[in-house]
Structure formats: structure tokens, C-alpha cells
Amino acid sequence: MTRALIEAAFEDRDRLAAGWEPTGHVWGDAPILNRWAYGVHPLSGTMALVGFLSGQARTCSPVVAMLTGPGGIGWCRTLTGWIRLVLTSDELHRQGRHLLPAHARELELAAFDAGYRAPRRSLRPDGPIGTDARWHEAADYIERTARDAEIGFAVFYARQKRLALADARKASEVFWLSRTLTFD
Structure with a gap:
């Protein structure tokens, strides 16, 4: 993790808060997290997603923004990049756009x-x-x-x-x- 990655993630967060809609070319080639659920990042203690990435159980970097629809299909912006989301296994999943607060x-x-x-x-x-x-x-x-x-x-x-x-x-x-x- 670097300061530049953190700054880039929050620049995207700010653009999303202002109404920007990322197109498929932004997140279309991103890795796919399947059967994901809400979790806690072990180093930061902040929200992260856990699931299966290329068949391996993973915890992603802390989440800055996400957009999901029915079944949890959508995308998220983490501190280190974009992730495509496929099928949540979390019954607490709430559809829609979620952004960290600006602070x-x-x-x-x-x-x-x-x-x-x-x-x-x-x-x-x-x-x-x-x-x-x-x-x-x-x-x-x-x-x-x-x-x-x-x-x-x-x-x-x-x-x-x-x-x-x-x-x-x-x-x-x-x-x-x-x-x-x-x-x-």
C-alpha cells in the first residue's frame, strides 16, 4: 500500500460522490470476487469484503466505494483498485451505492x-x-x-x-x- 494508492482511491470516491458513473472500461478487467460477504480488514480494522478470487479465499483491501444490485452483483473500489462482485453470500447485503464519508x-x-x-x-x-x-x-x-x-x-x-x-x-x-x- 502506498500514499498514492490511497489518494487515487479517494479521488475516485470523490468523483463517485459528485455523480460520476465508472464505465466498464474502468472496472471491466478487474478481478472477480465471488460469493463475497462483508468482513473486517485484519490490518486496518475497516470494512473489507471476503470471498473467492480465482478460486482462493481472499480478503480484499479496505473498501472505499461500492455499487451492487440484486444478488450482490456489481463492483467495489478498494484502496488498491477495482473489483467486480459476483453473488453475495451475505444476508446483510444492501443493494445500492455505498461511499465512505469524505473524512x-x-x-x-x-x-x-x-x-x-x-x-x-x-x-x-x-x-x-x-x-x-x-x-x-x-x-x-x-x-x-x-x-x-x-x-x-x-x-x-x-x-x-x-x-x-x-x-x-x-x-x-x-x-x-x-x-x-x-x-x-
Whole structure:
């Protein structure tokens, strides 16, 4: 994954949001994902599709945009390219066009720059940041794995709370400071 791939994916997302309809020459030669279902990308913790690509079970890159009709037939734009979709196996499938919110670009770029890797699901907190110990466990994991732990934690917080990065940084600022300051 590169910054250029992320930027290109979100340029397509923005064009789609403005009404652009990609023609078959854009996605016509893309790989085909069959019997797909919604899943979670293991590194980013964001939505990805899982299914069979050339007969092999695969998880695609995080999804930026998708358009599907009956049975899940359609296409999706991931962070790394286009994929044709054939027959969903997911009963939760909703037909139509789905786009990430515009602020997701900033989150993906920040995650890339920070070297962010999503904590495993068991570390994802349910409760408030001040009382659920899993927030600290997730922060410990991010400190061990990210190049920029503070930004990495803000990305994690933003994804958990569905916030823009700036809002997540403000909301998690006191929590992060409490982990780094010591008083004598």
C-alpha cells in the first residue's frame, strides 16, 4: 500500500460522490470476487469484503466505494483498485451505492503515515474511555506497533466512535496525556 494508492482511491470516491458513473472500461478487467460477504480488514480494522478470487479465499483491501444490485452483483473500489462482485453470500447485503464519508481520506492517510495496525477485536472497547480498561490495552498495543502512537490511537478512536480525525484527536487528548505524564 502506498500514499498514492490511497489518494487515487479517494479521488475516485470523490468523483463517485459528485455523480460520476465508472464505465466498464474502468472496472471491466478487474478481478472477480465471488460469493463475497462483508468482513473486517485484519490490518486496518475497516470494512473489507471476503470471498473467492480465482478460486482462493481472499480478503480484499479496505473498501472505499461500492455499487451492487440484486444478488450482490456489481463492483467495489478498494484502496488498491477495482473489483467486480459476483453473488453475495451475505444476508446483510444492501443493494445500492455505498461511499465512505469524505473524512475517511484523512483517517486512511493518517493511519498509513502513523504505521497504524488495528488492535485485535478483543481489545475493542465497549465502554467510555475513562472506565473501560480495553482503551488502555488498545493504546498499549498501538504504542508497540505504530511509528506515531498518538496519531495511531486517534485513528483507532475515530474509527471506534465514527468521528473525523480532528474530533477524535480532541476527544482522546486528555486520555493520551494521562498516559504520558507522570507527577512526582
